[in-house]
Amino acid sequence: MTQKTPQLELPIDDVMPDLFSAVTAHGQAVLMAPPGAGKTTRVPLALLPVISGKIIMLEPRRLATRSAAERMADTLGEPVGQTVGYRMRGAHKSNKNTRIEVVTEGILTRMLQNDPELTGIGAVIFDEFHERSLAADLGLALICEVRSALREDLALIVMSATLDATPVAELLGGAPIVRSEGRAFPVETRWLDTPVKKTQRFEQAIADLIIDAVTKESGSALAFLPGEGEIRRVEQALAGRVPKDCAIRPLYGAMKFDAQRAAIAPCATGRKIVLATSIAETSLTIEDVRIVVDGGKARRARFDAASGMSRLVTERASKAECEQRKGRAGRVAEGVCFRLWTKGEEGALPQFAPAEIEAADLSGLALELALWGASEEDLNFLTPPPQGQLAEARNLLRGLGALDSMGRITDHGRKISDMPVHPRLAHMLQISGENGANLAAILNERDPMRGAGVDLSLRIKALSKPDNRADRGAIERIKTEAKRLRKGLPQGAQMSLGELAAQAYPDRIGMRRKGDQARYILSGGKGAVMDDGDALAGEALIVVTDTDGAARDAKIRQAVRITQSELRGLYDDQIAWHDICHWDKRSRRVATYNREMFGALVLDERPWHDAPDDAIAKAALDGLRQIGLPWTDAAKRFAARVALMSDDYPDMTEPALMAHLEDWLLPYLRGAKTESALRGLDITEALRNMLDWSQMQRLDHAVPATFKSPMGRNLAIDYSGEHPQVTARIQEMFGTTVHPTVGPHHVPLKVTLTSPAHRPLQVTMDIPNFWKTSYADVRKDMRGQYPRHPWPEDPTVADPTLRAKRRGT
Template sequence: MSRRRETALSSRGAMADKGGMDRLPIDEVLEELVAAVRAEGRAVLVAPPGAGKTTRVPLALLPAVSGRIVMLEPRRLAARSAAERMAETLGERAGETVGYRMRGEAKVGTATRIEVVTEGILTRMLQSDPELTGIGALIFDEFHERSLNADLGLALAIEARQALREDLALVVMSATLDAGPVAALLDDAPVLRSEGRAYPVETRWRETPVAKARRFEEAVADLVAEAVRAEPGSALVFLPGEGEIRRVEALLRGRVPEDCAIRPLFGAMPFAEQRAAIAPAATGRKVVLATAIAETSLTIEDVRIVVDGGRARRARFDPGSGMSRLVTERVSRAEAEQRRGRAGRVAEGVCYRLWTKGEEGALPAFAPAEIETADLTGLALELALWGASEAELSFLTPPPAGPLSEARALLEGLGALDREGRITAHGKALAGLPLHPRLAHMLQIAGIQAAELAALLNERDPLRGAGVDLSLRMRALREPGNADRGVIARVKQEAKRLRQGLREAPPMSLGEMAALAYPDRVGLRRRGDQPRYVLSGGKGAVMAEEDALAGARLIVVTDTDGAPREARIRQAVEISEAELRGLFGAQIAWHEICRWDRREKRVVARRQEMFGALVLDDRQWKDAPAEAMARGALEGLRQIGLPWSDAARRFAARVRLMGEGYPDMREEVLLDTLEDWLLPYLGGARTEAQLRALDITGALRAMLDWDRMQRLDREVPAQFESPVGRKLPIDYSGADPEVTGRLQEFFGTTVHPTVGPNRVPLKVVLTSPGHRPVQVTMDLPNFWKTSYADVRKEMRGRYPKHPWPEDPTAADPTLRAKPRGT
């Protein structure tokens, strides 16, 4: 019998019972949850927005857990707010019983029992102490967001519990999640549900779809203005990113009531401004323009209206280019439901959606898990540090093989993994830094001088639209000018943290440091007027012609739009060839190549000095060996195709009929194996004209030894001997082997002719004495019995001098006319 048990409790109206506003829907299932954790040490809790799970569950579990409770919260603002709210519930300040820990900031003490941490912190806890000494329970909040670090953290925690800590309690909480797979991952954990929402929310859709030609921000601004005029309370507006927030903010000026304060809310804002957005309005009400940061466990005071623009911004990683790009997509139904719930946190609410009810069915059910679309370099490094492969851990969604392989290749190139995929001492050092492994590698090599660059590359661009030159951004750290002051302040603060523990290193230029982080994105300008670059990793990139950096021969690309075919460069810095050679001299080598030049339509032989895909020096290879030139010619044949003659086609077709034991002579197979059968027969052919003039028949025949050739001639002959002894060529070029002959020379044939070991019937084309086809048959005996009579009736009048017997099976075959007088 299954050990899973599912508790479904309705909490509607709970806020009106037992304590009024102090009562939350989640309270109805807390006893069940505590009992499940005590009995089985694991549970899955599904509770909708506003149920109170984030602030109620950790406090409820305190008596049942020995040791600290660590709760993973995906976002910094939500982590800090949750900790402060729980501390306030206990009549304390954050840092006493309840604290929080995130990169660069912590409020915990010796008496802290509950720690709310962000994702990177939990991973470091597990990696540094897999036994999680002193910790009794891990809670994964907002797991429906399916962040990469949450998936990794849960996988590591499950293995730690199985191998080292059977007493470690695991609780996974979510608002919109298919609980079954998660419960199965946790060894058939109990599933509990709180189905009530604090207050009901009415949903209002558009009556007609938004016109495609209409600007998104204008449509959102119109809907917000409509909503705040029609409804009381504050509004929460969901937009994909800061750019859309700023544009909608400008469009709303003067269009909302005077008592409505407009408050942006996105992750890159200073924390004080974020707190102002979620705090109650000082007077009147507010309109909060927010990214997905507001989908989490935040309660934004006074909100009774949600306006959902229906879009979300996600990172998409292309393993082929090694680059990520942000894409704006339609929200999933689960995300829309999560957003809708924000309107029912503090009172009855209304959710306005910028799409019709009919369009809702086309939305995907869930957003993709980050592990399916993200850059997996950090994950690959963490797996190597843990000492396990992805197959050995319990991932809800296994990481895709292609991107993970690309990530490991990059780590090997950075020296973080050895050739067997094991982590190196350098890799362990990289894992200890709170940065992407690329930037961590740069810091380890360049030391203190690279701290500002690492912090800058880890932030959004402070100088949008100012050209691609990275040095302009570095200069803005000293002379901000028109730069985003908030970004500059965060970069300086982060650089200060990163400098701690770093060593001094020999001076490096900005280009050298950037190349350490992006060795696969060193770009060499192609010949021509357009500023197009070949990147050392093999991809292409293009720069705006008017950019000041467009004339640079060598650059390091630090940011692109991620387009897979030819990425547009958004940020780069110049590097000299001497600097490149100084950094990567061991990886720069001469290569002697003979290749087919499609433009010149011939084999070219060159000696090239290369760094990855970049050709730094190119010279003619005058004494290239004949075999290398011949292999280049084979490359050309693969591009232009085999030069089939009629004889070659007939021979290959005959061989194909022999089947097993004979070479596969389909063209695609022959092209794949040119080196095996054609190389000795190429002679001096080096140009397209010479290759097209080749007769490959002899090379094809040489693929058969004497015995197989004899059997081929016997079973699939080139000619068919007709009953009168005439040699008729067999045409093997069509779907069926075919022979053509006079009708009279087949008289007396009672068995249809066949070829090959499988006795494939010949297609026999019977002609009149005037050599015109009168019948095509693959069954001569049947033809004699049926259609022959009609042919005889028509032909005997036209050709009276030739025999047309009533019974052709009893007549002698002939090519002669009837004797005179008969």
């Protein structure tokens, strides 16, 4: 047995009595403690005497899981695997006497699905919950239900450094919040004087800041970068520039565990510069760090429900993340944090990073919910899953046969839920058995051959034949993963690589678009594109296994060829002929044909000569929606008349008519197949038929097409302007004492009064007032020009006439 490590006093020790009281009285607590307070290693050990049964503690990352277990075991003077053990995908060290087991977050879900009562477990601790992983959110929701329905005695502690504790406490039914103020060493923050120039590359800018930091300050440095690619480029930018006593140590999730441990261990030769992803934000203590250099960026997975694809995006880090990073400089001594932005820019940072459940692919969550036998409404989630993304996930699972039409899990779904890979890959493995293990392992890992072209077969070949373009470390990880996946799988059917990929990605089978060898339409309806010069460009059919996730024309990163016969062999039951009748935007006419389709892919096409008239008419309506209604003067006048009626008449404005084309115009489109035919339609009759007999009678009475003049003549009313108007000779309107109106609201006609030569004399909407005011001036001017026509002094009592006096009278 190794010797116990002496117990140093840590800030968390001061609040242990409060934590014990909360757990004893309420069975649960939310513990807030800053980085370095000691919560990860102190709390589980301190709970051993007061918890009956095993203590499960969740960590968000594999390295943190193993490190926490080793540090607690070292404290007890034991090797890991006895009192303290760990469990993660592909590795575990524990035995029947293990009291504390540190696990990665997904392990808890499997434990709950296999044994909802968590037999033999006395407490569950969620560490670093502020990272808000999807597995942690689901695990907490399930634990809350288990405590409510089955295990009131199960102790629950949620621990974090930067989480907003109040919502979590409310989710737990008012759990006590215990706060440790901590005693981290002071960390000075230094910002840039001016923003980084837009022309300067991020990697070069942060490399310069790292050199400035390690030159001015003593101690080792920890630089935060968004991903492995940036780490490699910054490492190159630092080559030959760092002080002689500084060693550069990369640290990211895909590294071998031994290399990760080397990065966090003390440097034997002097100082070190650790170039790390967010893996170093929490849980880990990296020895000797006095300097933090923060690039201010974070990489997150974003799922687009519209495209059904996930992509990694680089975003500004949140204030909470930056504070977490800053704290790493004050774990063992006073430190300095250098930030690659100005103090003024800090205000634009978001307060917290988004929870993974808000932006992730929810296929795994949907499958776990179905296996649990609950909907998302049945569980209390800290952040409810977005409905659109969850619906998309369930559609995928139904397509894979994991859910039935009612959303219930199938026997096939139960089998794939037990497999430690995405449901797509698990589905493929259940069908292909061992033969699909290599492909599943490749697709479950980072691309081992970036820049080698998109052909997936190159990656498969690299597993058995060395390829200088392949990352050796990644290839070894893939081989190990494939070996693990093969365990328990049957031999399975022999399939080509394309057939295997198509089983996992039935919605991403791509067909080359006509006239372009590098652009593809995917069976799910989205577009994708690869480089023109890629060796796979020009293939008629491919299966796309990885893209950049863009919603439109996603860039293909990995794909494999598949033949049409292979596609038909796999999905013959989903390939069918469809009658297509639609408006073709290019030819500007109704197109009719029969298509043999798989999803959005057209495998064969033939003319459809006997398409029914109804289908053609409906397609023509789509043409009208594009070109607009073919208004004639008569149709405009009729619609304008209707607009003057009461509310029980239909709305005949263009937007209203376009919204209900099928209801009033469809029967009048028989035989109209082209744009010219549609533009030649007269829609007046169709508009008239929107009114019943009673409505037409009232319309003709209240808003007539003509105005009956005092002489009994019918004068056409023009309804095309802002006001209905009519034109009449001034003498024809003699005797008018009430201005003419139309419609139930008595809208006045705009009357243009003309001279005997039909030239406008006056436009009025109040003839009686005109007689009283302006008529005298008109009479004075007109009597000399038209002496043979009557110009009475009082036109209100004169008889209307169109006749002139006889000559000489």
